[in-house]
Amino acid sequence: MKNLLSLGGLSSLPRSLSLAPIVLALAVAFVPAAAQAQPMLRTAPDWTRSLVTVEITFNAHDAFQPWNNPTVSTRKHGLVVAPGDVLTTAQYLPTHTLVRLQKGGRGRWYDARVKWWDAQTNLALLTTEAPDFWSGLKPAELMTTVPAGPEFNLVRWREGNLESRRADFSRFIVSEGALGFAPQMIMEVSTDIGGRLGWAEIVERDGRVAGLTTYGTSRLCGAMPASFIRRVLTAYRAGGFAGLGHFDFTWQPGSNPGLVTDLGLSGAPRGAVVNKPGKAKGEAGLQAGDILLEIGGFAIDSEGDYLDPDYGHLQLENLATRAHFSGEKLPMKILRADKEMTLDYVIPEANFEKETVPREVFYAPPAYVVAGGLIFQPLSQAFLRGWGDDWRKNAPFRLQYYQYAEPPDGRKSLVVLSGVLPDDINLGYQDALMLVVDKVNGQTVATLTDLTGALAAPKDGVHRFEFMKGRGLQRLILDAATLDAATKRVVEHYGIPAATRL
Template identity: 40%
Template structure:
């Protein structure tokens, strides 16, 4: 099997630069870095297949021997190289710190020669001027700096995590600037880009970046916290009357609260959230941020707050105003029944008689494409909003069947959640492997979660080992399993 490398290049454009006379261009020439990240990309359906892929992005020197960039495209990395001044030698770099949820990373280079002629740039404090926004990048060995047009501040999921992120959105005719290009305002770093769709670009703000990096510098960075509860707007005044809330309609109603042991004082369903850290919440769940205008209340979980910090909720509960000192839980991918990502380790799989078993997670569902919520089997998408429980901490799915005489009749089955193997409930691949060591009267019986298709598969246990060897050889698969450590 041959591995092919695909390299994503920045679009080649005119070498003409567009630097404003008020900017010290040489200062940015000494700070903006080209980054080349090579990482392994896995096939979620056939997890034994991996391909190297190289991405080009940008970094900014923000401190002695420290380069700031987005964490995206640094996952499952095998090699990171950097280049200064937009040309010349590439140097091997090391990722010294990274947070996928914040989408931030710090790189360094051991070779002293790389740092000669480079100077850090300061991060902007507060919101940038909307009339003074520029984006910079190296293009054909020339530094290109252009004005961009401010659009809005908006909340959305982080690029690599479902926790919220505040973005500065702007419009630009520049192409391929979504990969950590520096956003400049007042001669300072106002943010780094992280996404581009056509002419619309999103950037993480310097305020958020600074708060995270300052916590890291203190040596007690605990990661980002989040609000795991669900709420709904209260535009209909009948909701307030039903809950006997006096005065003008305000606040939002809590509708679901997961059980998390870290949260001692918790919200409850039917609470109306009136204030969060002193900010009034309107019936649409928004508050007036002094820097960024009207924002959704989730921003208050990351506005200078981190996991373990207390957020003060004022709620209407049981006919009275209550104060809840809510301790922010730290987000982890495994806090959801279907983990959003599995980074920096090989994906798990187990092949049993041609049946390909994998953990049910978001990467598996995303193999149906960007519209996976509609295209993936609804019986699997259903689990996306579920939280793990002691009885069901995770799920196993039979991805598909590698056709062989051994599994004849089952070869068209795919995407079925596994419930039991040989009479034992299985919640991960290690439990599947253990259950396969105890066949029932000479047969392996695999049972699936109830659906509109087949409920069980029966296979001859005495022939499985021989069939596995034959199937691995026929399909060029290096090994029958890849399991994580217990």
């Protein structure tokens, strides 16, 4: 914004600070001894009959030209889990344009259909109508409970051959899903198989699947445990899958005896301290300063962990998804103002659309509005990732910070002026970039629909755009009488398929 002149200390921009993602703290699992004592059975399962290859062609998000639909293809693994069902991770599937399956690591590709995908679980079911595909294949068995190692095998297709290599159990952790933000328990294993991992390779033992990988480096990868997958698939098939939930409050360990005593706890420190309540109010709502003593019947220790009967000490976040889906009640025993009490916490749905700056916007083609050459888009993390792998460092700090602090007026979403396609109508505004819209023609704008609605009501022959108070440009004006003609001209001139996609 080189022409923004400042005489009052308003123009000096701070260094662009990049933000780290909110990652749930990790809890190392200490697994009961009984689970470790299982005998190792060496068999030679024929994974060629269950593990298949999935090819996905999908639309990538072009942050700066959202009308573009660049397509990218990638391959990963799928696992036959039932007749007609190939299970894989949901990664890359949300914007798929073509999905194909291949068995045996070579030969014919079969057109496939996505039966179901879910971002928060990071799971998807594929199928194909081609009977040939299914001949010779058989469903794999998913473990009911995943033992804590010590040894597994990591199995994948590589250049037409099945490759299997030992994978050592590392730990169980609780983390956000690879695609969503609902908490999940993840099994980390280390292996020397090489190459990048996380393409839904299987982790198996004794012919049974322990997990599907969701992320990894060449030596360490995380796998979604089969026990979790089984529970989700069972619910889905029974028509009872309501989506994963999450805890919408934030908490801290109750490990400072001074603090928990001050909050009314007697005896040794236990429980986690709520420091920011969630959205629920009243009887079901938590308050800052509450001490979480039990969740779903599990005692919470002063580190914020509970003792899982199958997987040892895990972070309390896992209780949001361990045995419940969103919308279900989860009893919580808390200490508030020196008194123990129980409340029924209703697990909120983990849903990108409820975020002020949604992490993903892949449920529909990227939305935008081009008006007189000004390009407007919803502010999302998907948009911010347009700055590349180093987006946390390079994307405009102020736009990123909306992820951490909601707008003071409480609006539920934001629209950003992401660029200007030069035209006579917008002359003088070429440098007006990356500004969050406050109002258009006096109407508050939280969505592109708000924006198009406001553009129907110009005043004094002009459209008045006002931006959020801050260090950037505060407002600009476009001629109302010529706006539609200018938009048409811009769209044709710059080869944009349509001026608006909501």
